[in-house]
Amino acid sequence: MSLLDVKDLSVRQADGRELVKGISFTIGPGERLGLIGESGSGKSLTALAVMGLLPAGMTASGSAVLDGTEIIGTQDRRLDAVRGRAATVVFQEPLTALDPLTRVGRLLAEPLRRRRGLRGVALRAAVLQSLREVRLGDPERVARAYPHEISGGQRQRVAIAMALACDPKLLIADEPTTALDVTVQAEVLALLDGLVADKGMTLMFISHDLAVVAGVTDRIVVLKDGAAVESGRVRDIVHEPRHAYTRSLVESAWALEAELDRMAP
Numbered sequence: 058m059s060l061l062d063v064k065d066l067s068v069r070q071a072d073g074r075e076l077v078k079g080i081s082f083t084i085g086p087g088e089r090l091g092l093i094g095e096s097g098s099g100k101s102l103t104a105l106a107v108m109g110l111l112p113a114g115m116t117a118s119g120s121a122v123l124d125g126t127e128i129i130g131t132q133d134r135r136l137d138a139v140r141g142r143a144a145t146v147v148f149q150e151p152l153t154a155l156d157p158l159t160r161v162g163r164l165l166a167e168p169l170r171r172r173r174g175l176r177g178v179a180l181r182a183a184v185l186q187s188l189r190e191v192r193l194g195d196p197e198r199v200a201r202a203y204p205h206e207i208s209g210g211q212r213q214r215v216a217i218a219m220a221l222a223c224d225p226k227l228l229i230a231d232e233p234t235t236a237l238d239v240t241v242q243a244e245v246l247a248l249l250d251g252l253v254a255d256k257g258m259t260l261m262f263i264s265h266d267l268a269v270v271a272g273v274t275d276r277i278v279v280l281k282d283g284a285a286v287e288s289g290r291v292r293d294i295v296h297e298p299r300h301a302y303t304r305s306l307v308e309s310a311w312a313l314e315a316e317l318d319r320m321a322p
């Protein structure tokens with residue numbers, strides 16, 4: 058049985074404009090699926106729709122069954138139990154996703170308390186262990202810091218730790234490294250990749266960057282203007298893209314590769 062089964066999912070804004078246009082895909086337990094497409098192609102709205110977290114005024118139709126629960130059309134109150142346990146999201150810019158007035162330690166303590174029922178000394182130890190797990194050196198200092206007092210890369214590690222604290226079956230990573238410097242990007246990506254593998258988690262990874270998606274996922278869905286134009290195994294699509302848009306993505310990724318090769322010492 059799939060962990061996430063999306064069928065004919067559409068998202069409309071209040072004036073009726075269709076922003077996501079009838080897309081379908083499935084993710085089985087332990088699989089890694091990439092959603093790729095240019096800015097505005099509907100990747101984030103797809104992720105938000107399957108979590109039941111669409112912005113006010115937007116409506117979804119079709120079906121998204123997450124770990125056995127139909128998300129589309131289900132009341133928010135009922136979805137609270139599914140979110141966190143079934144899936145959590147790591148967003149692109151952790152500074153907006155993390156409450157600026159709460160120290161990192163408390164931010165992390167909240168999901169650990171809620172999900173694992175930890176209190177007192179055990180909770181404190183779990184917070185520090187979570188920070189160590191995402192390779193944050195000096196976890197005591199980081200736990201005392203406010204989000205703006207640590208670097209962008211460290212913030213994204215905290216956001217990953219918060220998502221993992223919920224122990225979700227499905228981790229949705231929405232452009233998790235796009236806002237970071239290139240070197241930090243590679244480190245955070247390697248961390249995420251390793252943690253997902255270690256924990257046997259299922260991953261939905263969203264990015265506009267084919268090289269990044271190809272490195273961490275097995276299958277991809279290519280979105281353009283809200284519609285899925287192509288889907289399949291990364292390897293097949295990179296070698297034989299069928300849709301013109303996918304071809305342009307693949308060609309520009311290869312061109313960058315060739316340029317780097319040319320400059321190699």
Ligand SMILES: Nc1ncnc2c1ncn2[C@@H]1O[C@H](COP(=O)(O)OP(=O)(O)OP(=O)(O)O)[C@@H](O)[C@H]1O
Pocket residue numbers: 070076094095096097098099100101102103112232265
């Ligand atoms: N809160 C919102 N209110 C109005 N329109 C929105 C909102 N969020 C997204 N949109 C519109 O919906 C379309 C799809 O946006 P979405 O954020 O899903 O794209 P994306 O592929 O994730 O792009 P990006 O990589 O830039 O985040 C875009 O045209 C965008 O302008």
